[in-house]
Amino acid sequence: MAGRVLLTCGEPAGIGPEIATRALGCGVDYVWIGDARHLPDDVPHTRIAAVDDPVPVGHLPVLQHDFPAAVTAGQPNPENAQAVIDVIARAVNLALQDQARAMTTLPINKRVLKEGAGFPFPGHTEYLAHLAGDPPVAMMLASTSVTPPCRVVPATIHIALAEVPATLTPARLEEAIRVTHAAMIRDFGIPTPRLAIAGINPHAGEGGNMGREEIDFIAPLLERLRNEGINLTGPLPADTMFHAPARKKYDAAICAYHDQALIPIKTLDFAGGVNVTLGLPFIRTSPDHGTAFDIAGTGRADPASTIAALRMAKDMAARRR
Known part of the structure; x- marks a missing residue:
């Protein structure tokens, strides 16, 4: 099993991109899956081809996933809904192939996913179970x-x-x-x-x-x-x-x-x-908050819950091994 934790991008118009970068240095080696164009400019990132590819110290590893539409903080675009869903499915596929030790998911907005892609699930929990074969x-x-x-x-x-x-x-x-x-x-x-x-x-x-x-x-x-x-x-x-x-x-x-x-x-x-x-047959954690469109892009988002989720994923993976 590979060593990194997968961090899915979630709704790119929410606080996900900024808390993804602000969690660096928390003691967990993680890789972000999303469109690097959505990340803040104040933290360096490196695009990688495989989950465990090395990156320079202080850089965020990024598995690039292209999104079709531009992103404005606080203004979700339903045209990006399918890409948000596809990132989750991609992370699950990597986890099921033991290419990562666990996954942490950043917040999604179910209304936007339903409007833009007909997302039929009440939330992450039900969708992840579906992808894993409904255990x-x-x-x-x-x-x-x-x-x-x-x-x-x-x-x-x-x-x-x-x-x-x-x-x-x-x-x-x-x-x-x-x-x-x-x-x-x-x-x-x-x-x-x-x-x-x-x-x-x-x-x-x-x-x-x-x-x-x-x-x-x-x-x-x-x-x-x-x-x-x-x-x-x-x-x-x-x-x-x-x-x-x-x-x-x-x-x-x-x-x-x-x-x-x-x-x-x-x-x-x-x-x-x-x-x-x-x-689930893989470990999944997430922060206990939503997309926070009202403060997205302002730099006020608190990464504490995401850091806690990443650390818990790491600890759970160590026990499950």
């Missing part, structure tokens, strides 16, 4: 600068809140638990991971007074999986799971829906949060 996957947000760490996995992701009760089936929750359990062992180096499972209702249903999902299927499912040897607690009231003493009791929390999982971590560690796709 069971889960989206984890992991902190890097708070103690105890906060790691959260939403069992349902990019759907309307009204759709959650019907979507959160026993099979779906079980899949999230199994994928998370396996990834904590393989990629985070925790041999016996402790998983906390949130209820779907306030107060975890309060004995059926605020909903019966916890009684009808969540608790029986957890008991069955405990009998297999998986260390599980819950179903727990989500509003008391994320203060520091509670986080000391588990290694990752599995939540019922998107905001139940992401609000705590973005409150606790907004700049240091990392998005990790669990269950």
